[in-house]
Amino acid sequence: MSVSSFIAKLAGATALVGLSALAVQAQTSGEPVKIGAIVSVTGAGAGLGVPERNGLLLAEKDINAKGGIKGRPIKFIVEDDASNPDTALSKANDLIFGQKVQALLGPSLTASTVAVGGVTHANKIPQIAFTGIGPAVERERKCVAHVLPPQRLNAMALLEYAKSIKAAKVGVLHDAGYGNVVMAELKPLADKYGVKLVAVEKFEIGATDTTTQAAKVKAAQPDAVFIIATSATPFRNVKQIQIAQPVIAAIGSSSYEYVNAMGPAADNIVIPEFVVGEDPLPHQKDFVELYKKTYNATPKNYEAAAWDAAHIIAAALNKAGADATGEKLCDAMKAPYSGVLANYNFSADDMTGIPISSFVFSKLVGGKYTRTPFRVAQ
Amino acid sequence: MTLSLVLQALFAGVTNGIVYALVGMGLSAIFKGSRVINAMQGEFAVIGAMTTVLLLTKTGWPYAAAIAGGAVAGALVGAFIEVAFVRYMAKKNASEDSFLLLTIGLALTLSASVLFFIGRDGHLLPPLGGEGVLIILDAVIQFHALWLIAIGIGATLALRAFYHRTTIGLSMMAASIDADGAATTGINVARMRTFTFVLGGLLGALGGILVTPLIGVDYQLGLNLTLKGFAAAVLGGLTNPLGAAVGGLTLGLVESLAIIGISSSYKDVVAFSVLIIIMILMPQGILGRAGRRGG
Amino acid sequence: MNPRTLLWLATGLVVWAVLPFIVPRYMADLLVFTGIYTVAGLGIGLLLGHCGIVNLAQATFYGLGAYASAYCTVMMGLPSVVGFLVGAVISMALAYVIGRPILRLTGYFLALGTLALSAIASALFFEWDWLTGGTLGIGGIPKLDLFGFLLDRPSRYYFFVWIVAFACMAVARNLVDSRTGLMLRAMRDSSTAAAALSVDLQALRTRVFVVCALFGSLAGSLFAHHASFVSTQSFTVDRSISFLLIPVIGGATSIPGIVVGALFVTFLPELLSKLGDIHQILFGLALVAVVVLMPEGLVGAFGKLRTRLAKRGSGHG
Structure with a gap:
């Protein structure tokens, strides 16, 4: 575009910004x-x-x-x-x-x-x-x-989903901070949902590898795996050692930063959360x-x-x-x-x-968040 | 406890061990050549990996070129640190603790810079050998991990040969053991020290690039790698790159075996306790030479 | 002591006494933290400056003191002084038991040993959450009550913390100036010579390590009553590294230097945070600048400046 038309556009934009600022200021x-x-x-x-x-x-x-x-x-x-x-x-x-x-x-x-x-x-x-x-x-x-x-509710949401897919045996991979807190709530609740925790493995915050812990979870042959962490590493390790069971993750893992780092592992992961930007509730x-x-x-x-x-x-x-x-x-x-x-x-x-009932259960499919129709009735 | 589980633990232990070894070797190399403990060795890994990621994704370079770029970035940053800071401080006869504080400050600066300029996302790199895996008895190891182990061993042997067979390597060792004596034989001590940091930066960057396809790189990776690398290096006697490799492997294996043998909850407790015990029983390091103060 | 020094001291004392009332409340708060970090940093300074030992385990004793105070007051309802004592006793005992084997190591082996100790303690703080509350921590720690006078705001707690700090500084100075101090420095500079003079190196180093642990524990208990809340995040390896910064920045062999280092570590991040998201980068750069331009620490640099000015003043400089 020519210089004069560029200046004109710039002037127009500036005027618009100025006007809208004035407009906002006029409100308050x-x-x-x-x-x-x-x-x-x-x-x-x-x-x-x-x-x-x-x-x-x-x-x-x-x-x-x-x-x-x-x-x-x-x-x-x-x-x-x-x-x-x-x-x-x-x-x-x-x-x-x-x-x-x-x-x-x-x-x-x-x-x-x-x-x-x-x-x-x-x-x-x-x-x-x-x-x-x-x-x-x-x-x-x-x-x-x-x-x-509260973490109790997060634990309940995980268990509700496990119950809905008829997972009677669940293996858990969790971190030492946030994970410990959710686990403390999860353990006493598991029975009520007919879920048996067949493996509970812990890794430290900032762990660069959780393969061995994931292997222990795999060896217990669960129906589903809970991952409670704020890092992408356990997700990668779980997929790397070819754990085929469905993965259900706590809300702490639900962010685009982690999805990036999960790479091809960002697939077939269900997360109880609230906002799925790609498919929001009305x-x-x-x-x-x-x-x-x-x-x-x-x-x-x-x-x-x-x-x-x-x-x-x-x-x-x-x-x-x-x-x-x-x-x-x-x-x-x-x-x-x-x-x-x-x-x-x-x-x-x-x-x-x-x-x-406020929880929305999203599912990572090929690195993208989708919204599953599953809701918990109140 | 099945054989499959033990094998999986061994795979993980060796892979992690080589990762620690790579960081430890760089730390060892820098200490050997300058008696500086580089608390930002892990950041070299982040620099190398992030540069490769940016070259690959933002400017569209082919993978091999991006890797070379990342390695060069590490080397350049190493050189810069020596020329801009270490040389000046050495002239003023700064104490070893001051150098440690320098590298701690640099580590903090770099980690915060990565967060500020690049963001909080984690990044991956394409693995060597694709996403393929090798499965033995139900235990899984990625092809990339096998490559990592091979390259790590190769780097260790190459480094040892470098120090003992090449003129530069020998000069670097001489300059650090006795600067005055080395100078009288015509060795440019300052330049040798720069080369040391270049080498450390190169090794660190390479380690970071190799590790990223497995664990991803983000602004927090540096400190974690530095701590493990430091442990590996010290276990190995601090001036022996082969020692750092052995130290790293020991640490990685102790960690995995602690997870399956005792419990994942106490992994750090067991691993670090074993570390302390090894150091008390072997005061010169696993492969260290006799008598030297901390290596 | 000459009248000039006396005047400086008196002025300093007055400034110190008036400070918490004239600065904004959050700065009084920071001054309390400065006092707490001074106590913790003193021990590290003793080990670093006079024994040449890099101690990366201070967060362990800081944590033990803090959790002891928290547990004794909140879970068991005992008076606060019990928390202080329990923390101190446990820390000193642990320092003695672990110290004897670890302090046989030298140089960077020892540094790694202390680092390993810090990592083990941090892992246990997380794991034994029935004792420590884990990440959720223990809250509701009561403020200190001195004979009916409740130290519930920074301007009051400030005095208690700094009196403890001054007491610790006196103990440290005593140690440094005594025969023990002389032997320590002999050991640091040449261990063979010291051994020839039949100095029991092991016992000496262990003693200083125990004193360091005591200071760490006191600082932790003081912290617990200040923040009224303790959790595992405050006692990780990062914290140990922060404590190490304090004597190195200030000047490891100088006791007033510890105060300077503590001020640096407490106030600088706060001041820099006004500059926006870039503040962490700036703090790292500030550290680098201090260490490169002032290798003897801030106190050492100040001393050199004074000497230079004095030389210039006394005729042709």
Whole structure:
């Protein structure tokens, strides 16, 4: 294209951007409502934190485009805890006492959530964490909500699927961190679903090879294999030693980063999760479309969880008042909410309230996520 | 405990062992030539593998050329580190701990850089010999793993020959044992040290490229490989590349046998305990020479 | 002590006492962490600077102290001081039992031995989750209560932590200046000479290793009461490596240097994080810069600067 027409296009685009910025600004005005957010952008948790931040910032734009909080813009101040609970604690102190935020979203990791929860609970700052509920102490923190399912629910979802394909004998390959936690819930539940755990093998976080553990699982001749990990390695090893049984993976493995690294092993794997961007449920379609348009990528669970958390706090602020904090905001936050990821009820015992019927069971076929029709009836 | 399971454990143990050995050999080579413990040896592997991945997928080079590119990248980074940092510090007579801290800092920088510039995705490379596998008694080993083992053994023998038969290799050893003496015989000590880092970078990169088709490469791989490589190198006596190979194999096999013999939950506990016991019983390393302080 | 030094000390003391009240709360929080890391780093500094030993096992004792405090207060409802004591006793006992065989090793073998110890401990912290809570950890650790005065915010806990740190520094200085210290340095510089002087090397090294473990355990207990929550992620091999950085950055043979190193490791990542996602890269580069440009650590560089300024001041420099 010629220089003059290029300049014309550029001018036009700039005008459009300027106009739309003005348009957004016309919707909201005044002192921004400040909400803090802590996510793991660097370190081992980056696979969670980066999508969460994307979801948050998209939600911020969306909320402000629709009028913000009673006309005032909402502003999320996002900090990185570098996957370190000590850093999360410092950031929480800064956000609450320095920046004077009215509520806190995140963190991405359970250890950070429990550390930060000590401060938010003591100072009555409502918090919505991007984790499933963790140790017992969290049940006492009535203003720390969770938008991801407790590990008990994840375990149940795995067992429900195993039951549905009539897998009576199951072998488990799990990691020492997240895997241990899910296993602790899985073991006592297995009997109720008529499932016998014929092999349970563990590998360390960051393991570069899990072949031998996978071989032990294979030797037990299970009907299906559970893999509970946050890395692609066990999936590769399982396929490499030619385990032909169906693989059911926990939600932690459900991300495009891992699919890439799984290579040809990304096939015939079922994952109980919530958002299948390639084939969203009707109530998820708008979010998926908007995300795709803005970021040119397909969203999954963590983006949706952050999006929901942002909208929940915005809805609570709209109900309780733009300046609401403490108990008042906390109570407003606890109303049942139908989000993109799932249906929540923060008054529930597990501070999450997600029913097992919210799970969507996706299946990796040739490296692509597809949505199976299987759902668990409530 | 079937024979099939034992055989599978042996396959995995040897494959992993050679991976550790490759990293350990690079570490050993650098220590031998400069007395620097390179805490970023694993990052050389990541650099080599990532470069190959990028050359292959983004610029569409043929696989062999991409591999060469990755190896060269490792060598260049090694050279850069020596010229930019190590040489300066050596002139100032920095302590061994300072060099260790240097490499730790570089490792942190590189790992964070990979995350920042390339992202959190894991990447694979095409395996040598395709996706084919060899099956014996129901135990599976990929063709690529067999290639890896063969190349690893070959590299070990080549390295040993290099140090003992070639002029450069002998000069590198001389320069590190006694810099002044070497200088009087006309050996350019600084240049020998650069070559050492080039060699270490090359070995590390090669190891990373060979390992990636099996386990994938991502920004977190470096530290894990470095720790295992360090263990392999020290077990082998730290200045003996053949020792690093034996050390690596020992570690890999102890790990797999611990998994099937005791339990997968205690694999690290058993493997590292055996490591400690070996070191106490064999204070010069498995193949180390007598008397030297830590190799 | 001359009046000038006295003046510096007095000023320093006043600044120290006032600091937590004048800086923003999250910085007071970081200053508490600095104190905790100073205690942990002191032990490493003793081993590194005066014995030439690279100890990569400090996260083990840090973890033992933290879990002891957590378990005793949360699971068993005992007073906090019991947690401190239990952690210290277990750590010192373990250090003695493991130390005797491991400390026979030298150089990098020893470093690998301590690394192996750290890896074993970390694996057990994960595996024995009935004791440690595993990844979920143990939460709800109470804040320290000093005779009715609750240390529930950074500006109060700061004083307790730093008084412990100063006490540890005094112990360390005592060790360094004593005959033991002299023997240690003799051993570090020439083990054959030291042996000729019939110094019991093994006993000496074990003693310092045990002191290091004690400091690590104290730091861990202090940490438990600060964060009110402990989990396995805080006690991995990475943590051991961070502790090693502290004396090397500050200057391994200098005790005030440990404080400088601890400040560096605590504050720099925080300051850099304001620069966006690139902050981890910048921290690595900062480490490299410090080590390349200041091979004797920050304290050593400061000392050299002072000497240079003094020379210039006293006539023709």
